[in-house]
Amino acid sequence: MSFKPSRQMHLGAEAEVWSGSWMGRDAVSKLRRPRKWRHPDLDHRLGHRRMMSEARLLIRLKNAGLPVPALWDLDPEAGRMILERIPGRPLIEVLRDATYTESFIETALINTGAVIRQLHRQAITHGDLSTNNILVDTNGNASLIDFGLAVIDYEVERFGIDLHVIDEILGASHPEHIDAIEQLIKGYAAEEERLGAPAELSGGAVPTATEVLRRLEDVRSRVRYHG
Ligand SMILES: Nc1ncnc2c1ncn2[C@@H]1O[C@H](COP(=O)(O)OP(=O)(O)O)[C@@H](O)[C@H]1O
Ligand SMILES: [Mg+2]
Structure with missing residues (x-):
């Protein structure tokens, strides 16, 4: 792999993400991190499976024309993926930055809703729709x-x-954007x-x-009712 790292972007519990270049193009390297509390064999199997699943879905979504990073290289044994680097900032930062206009924020949120619907139309749910996992570019387009x-x-x-996940996060972490x-x-x-x-897709x-x-309304009222 000819990835040339330049800067660490993220060090989470699950992954380490580096910004850099790959074949002269802007890329990121996402490296799976071992979970110390798990048995190493189990950890390796789970991590391997998750990375393969992420890779497979990324390819499927990219082929369907969705705004997701292209997968450029994959080393499942090492737990590493090389992805196209998407320009833009995480939605969490955009919402916290008071220098953006209301209308820019509205555009970004409408575009975010649109790409989530595009995802759902492919029969794929994201599973972790936090404002860290949505990137917004300078035109307010979302990936x-x-x-x-x-x-x-x-x-x-x-x-x-x-x-409901993004609903809760917007309500709890970004109360200044009430709408x-x-x-x-x-x-x-x-x-x-x-x-x-x-x-109609192959699965129905x-x-x-x-x-x-x-259903979002149902989930909301269930959560309200049961606390
Ligand atoms: N393809 C990408 N383009 C640009 N930034 C990215 C890309 N992938 C990840 N990042 C940055 O790295 C962070 C962590 O990556 P992510 O895939 O969400 O890992 P984790 O599973 O640890 O949350 C993201 O929130 C984003 O800021
Ligand atoms: Mg993330």
């Missing part, structure tokens, strides 16, 4: 990253949960309007935007 917990599914529940989730939902619904009814029909949004 999705970090598919280690993503799965293929056709049941509405997991889609509703996907939206954030409404704007994201507006983009989610508008994307379905724009694209029409979702196509994916839940419509209306069905997912109705």
Whole structure:
């Protein structure tokens, strides 16, 4: 692998991410980190499986034209992926930066909703839709990253949960943007309007935007009721 690291971007519990270049192009290297508390064999198997799953879904989504990083190289034994570096900043930073205009933020949130709907139309749920895993560029366009917990599914529940995760995060971590989730939902619904009814896929029909949004309401009231 000819990745040339330049700067560490992230050191999390699960992964270490470096910014750098690969074949002269802007890239990131994502290196799986061992979990000390797990048995090494089990840890290796789980990490391996997650990275293979992330790689497979990234390829599928890139082929479908979604704004996700291209996978350029993969070494599952070493636990390393080389990905296209997506320009832009995590949504968490954009929402905390008071220098952006309201209208830029609204555009970013509508575009975020649109790409989440694009993802769901591929019968894929993200599994970790935090504002760290959404990147926003200077035009307010959104990309999705970090598919280690993503799965293929056709049941509405997991889609509703996907939206509920970002709903909770927007409410808890970004209370200064009171309309954030409404704007994201507006983009989610508008994307379905724009694209029409979702196509029948090999595994069946994916839940419509209306069905997912109705389920989000159910999940919200369940959480309210049970605390
Ligand atoms: N393809 C990419 N382009 C640009 N930045 C990225 C890319 N992949 C990861 N990052 C940065 O690294 C951080 C951690 O990467 P991520 O894949 O989310 O790992 P983790 O599983 O540890 O959350 C992201 O929040 C983002 O800031
Ligand atoms: Mg992440």
